[in-house]
Amino acid sequence: MSVLVYIENWDGKLKKISFELASYAVKLGEEMSQPVVALSLGNVEESELKKLGAYGITKILSDANDAYATLDNRAIAKAVAVAAEKQGATLVLMANNNLGKAIAPRLAVRMKAGLGTAVLGLPISITPFVIKKSVFTGKSYGFLNIKSTNKVLTLSSNSFGLVEKNADATIESFNADLTAADFETVVENTNKITGKVLLQDAEIVVSGGRGMKGPENWAPLEEMAELLGAGLACSRPVSDEGWRSHSEHVGQTGKIIAPNLYFAFGISGAIQHLGGVSGSKVIVAVNKDPDAPIFEAADYGIVGDVFKVLPQLIEAIKEMKA
């Protein structure tokens, strides 16, 4: 038996979540007394894969088939299942991001495995196997008992953190034996977000609501995010109005995020908004209405005008950085 961890790449670079996944898999392997094997699908340089060693991974299977770059859900699920079978893995771990959420349910059916998605931290117990996850969109927690022998988990980012270990990873080439016919996703066009911190990876998030008044006022939020290496987010009406892209919408019907620090500028704090951000370690709110519900969820708050507070905050951050 073993633990298999699926490590994603983007354009040949390992995603940030990969290192947290590696750290988590190694710890889980220890707790379950099982070896850990990492799986990489697609063309990734050895030197890049070797980086996983710094988080305790000692064995990596790499299938360098370029076709994985189409992110065909069925093909990837099939390949992960083949690797799991070959390694005798009973537990497969992946990221709770767009790709992980696409693959995990398919894989779970293939493996006849119980599925735990958006898992928060290490299992509460190994026997029985119980994980903690957020339910009712951030309004409470559930303890999910996975009863089947095989298990598939997706890990919420920032819920475990990085654990550095000095291991040397050996890379074995692996072939899932997929043919061209397995890849049915035809990509016409890819629109890459470059040079920006991905919202899901971000440790700090700067978010704006309707109180920002219009898309022309986003420059200070962008500047602040840039200074802090933060991701940008927004409330639902902001993306509904087309002020910002849907990919930045957080909350009940958008993304659910849990950064270390969440800044809410001009956001009232509706229950559906809070559902997506209440897992943040620290919430800072700036709102001119002292009774705005966001202050009930916030750790720090400034009752004031965002347009007065933002320039000062940016100055203070620049001073801190200097």
Added chain:
Amino acid sequence: MKILVLIGNVPDTTTKIKFNADKTAFDAAGVQWIINPWDELALTRALELKEQHTGKIESVAVANVGKVGTEATLRKALAVGANEAIRIDAEPVDDYTVASQLAMVAADYDIILAGTESADYNGSAVGGMLAELLDRKSVSAVSGIDIDGDKLKITREIDGGSQTLKMDAPIVFIVQKGIAKEPRIAGMRGIMEARKKPLHVVEGAAVEPLTHFDKFELPAPKAACIKIAEDQAGELIKRLREEAKVL
């Protein structure tokens, strides 16, 4: 082509979440039930496609796994414009059992739309599981679907951007925000018509669940917010750095 939209029956998004005394089950007393918000957007888009491509999309059906109490939610979907509804008579015990029940009726449909997750247990699983059970291709995080000649033109979000794809049916789409602008709301006429539309009840199969929620817990109450004066931004940054240690 025929479209099937999977419909989850979930507590209204403003519901204050409560559990029973030993915290082993959700307390549904007094709860208002709604169509899962993403499923509502999926249904809206399905109806738009049917209207825009009359020759190509024949009908839009909706399906739910649930006991008789969920029929009100299915009637809502009919009132919004779905042609027919299917209720598979079984408790929705876990994602695997729900997907397995749906697989019994879904194979007849060319395009299946599922929401990215349900607003109750946030599993993000049923659509993908159903696709695998039917051995069909699937696309997740879909924020746009259009028909272009004899192909489907799809926009999906990926981790690090977005893509446009060209694919064809049979297919399962797991959709998210952006798929439709606003959910469609039923009018008086729709509500009247819905009473006469077919709502088929299918007997559920015995499927063994793979997971079970043992217990629930409400988050610990938050400490009071520390207020900082409007002209003290420097103080805020200092506290975030020294006190909260997040900068």
